[in-house]
Each structure stands twice: as C-alpha cells, then as structure tokens.
Amino acid sequence: MSKEHYNLLLADDDEDDCLFFKEALDEIAVSTNLSMVHDGVQLMDYLKTNISNFPDVLFLDLNMPRKNGLECLDEIKNDEKLTNLPIIIFSTSLDSEIVNNLYIKGASYYIRKPGDFSKLKTVIEKALNVASENNFKQPERAKFILQP
Incomplete structure (x- = not known):
C-alpha cells in the first residue's frame, strides 16, 4: 500500500495529544490528511x-470514553467491511499483557506515546514508512512495538 498520500484517522480523547499529533504530521516528510474523533462511539460512527x-x-x-480502544478494535476486526483497516495502537500504556492481547486481536503495530515532540515526529513517520513497506500487514510479534 505504498502511496504518495495517506488519509489518517486519529481516535484520541486527549486534546493536547491530538494537537501534538497534528503538529508532528505537519513536520514529517509523508503527505497526509488527518481526521480526528474523540471517543469510541464517534470512531465507529465515522468508520x-x-x-x-x-x-x-x-x-x-x-483509553477513551464511551467505548475504549480495545472494544473498538474488537468491533472493527469482527466487521467484514472494516476488518482490513490497518490499526496502529497509540497509547501511553505499555503493559505487556495488554500489548500481547492487542497483537492477538489483530492490531497492525503498537506505539507508546512519547512525551518528546521530536520523538513523536520520528515514531509517526517510522510507523507510516515501516507499515507501508509491509503493506500494513501485522509483523512478527518481535517487531509489533515501534520505538522512536
């Protein structure tokens, strides 16, 4: 799926995280269009x-209100119209049990939200490049977590 331009959707209830994500996208070398939703119910309606x-x-x-990310992942992967959507988990948590569960449920990649803006830019660009090289297919478990 290597493309010149990507339509991205960010599902995150934290306004600061959304702003940083958008600013990071504006400064990377990948052409994108960003849409945002702020809870799981909005996400599923959007999709x-x-x-x-x-x-x-x-x-x-x-961690979103109304419907959390894990519930959304389950719903997406169980809907034949949505199941092929590449999903990159973008969360502050790095609990190994949760990460393993996300991998098993079919998420494409996992990113722990970095607190540093330059690391955020690096990891978003890396995610889009690595994932597109792999046609957004889930990698082996050892390469599931992307680091800046």
Missing part, C-alpha cells in the same frame, strides 16, 4: 458512515 473518506490507517488510543 460506518465515511465510506468516501475512509482512512488508510487508524491511530487508535486505548
């Missing part, structure tokens, strides 16, 4: 109603 602007990649936070 089911925006067929013409369907994302190439979903960056999914785990």
